Amino acid sequence: MDLESHRFIGYFEPEQAQKLCQLALVEDHPDGDLIFEEGEIPDYLYLVLKGRVEFSKRAEGDRYQVVTVAEPNSFFGEFGVLDGQPRSARAIAKGGATLAKVSRDHLMTILRDARGEVVLQLFSYITRQLRVTTTQYVKQMVRKQKMELLGEMVNTILHDFRSPFTGIQLSSSMIRELHPDEETQEWCDLISMQIQRMLGMAEEVLEFSRGSTTLSRRRVDVREMLERFENLNRVYFQSCGIEWKIDIREEIYIRADSNKILRVLQNLVGNAIEALEDREGHVTITAQIRDNWCEISIQDDGPGIPEMIQDHLFDAFVTYGKQGGTGLGTAIAKSIVEAHGGAIGFESNPAAGTTFWIRLPLSHDDPIRDEIVEEVRLV
């Protein structure tokens, strides 16, 4: 947008507006450019013409907490300009931004001559913005506290569960030794795998609450991964009475942490089954190559995702219509998929049901490449 049509300029009488436009300096800021730092003495008011500016406050250590974002037609830095106090947050251009800045001295001179109505409009805009920012900030703080609490709880549970889990593992090994027949061996394997899964699930929640995870990526055969998923879930699927189908018609290799992707599938398939609520429904998992990505979709013919939660579905703690829902399943799924550099989404309506899809990077490498272990931040 051009400077003349910016909301802030619109508050003033034509003569003052023109003067402001003449005095303003228009500057382009590349992605990541620091516009001002927290604590700095304010010298300018900024009008956003293009792009976005992100504001963050210093949190513990050298971490920053994002407070709010300014978009075109909004302005910022007015507090410091009006009261002369140090900047309360730092401002950084996101993905490139064009800003017009007006110096404090110029602005104060113009404001002194401005009509009461101009000041009133300005005042009302600032109050509105303050309200929005405060609400967002409080929401973020509540989320942060919930996350910390969640981390502590899972840690305690995990600690207490380790010894009974070890007991179950040991008993299953005893049974395996006492009954060498094939069927018993298979059931004992299943018990061991499920115990590992339970520990894995708890670890996953713990990592999510901490905000980082360790990915052990290697070349993964998607067909094998889906077969493993089916083996782990056969008994569960049968007990729910659903009809399931796994559809993979081509060879697909991805570079992924297969245990983590299995968790994603588990969360999404778990949701599909819960949505079917013991009705005889269908769940189909399809894997295919699409636009140079591996796309895995999970389709159900359930009642669809309630519209009121669709916009925030992937936020943590968003749950609807089930007892004991934590609202973490889809949030964890998203964090894992994005940690892999992939994407997740869904289509849902009450008539056709719900389809979740995840897109993961294909592996074009030589099959015998080493596994890559890295610590990844979750968002």
Ligand SMILES: Nc1ncnc2c1ncn2[C@@H]1O[C@H](COP(=O)(O)OP(=O)(O)O)[C@@H](O)[C@H]1O
């Ligand atoms: N396949 C689906 N069909 C219908 N609703 C769904 C489906 N998947 C998710 N949902 C809705 O999204 C909500 C959030 O899911 P999730 O993040 O896994 O948390 P939780 O399952 O603990 O509630 C669920 O409570 C449910 O209302």
Ligand SMILES: [Mg+2]
């Ligand atoms: Mg869930």
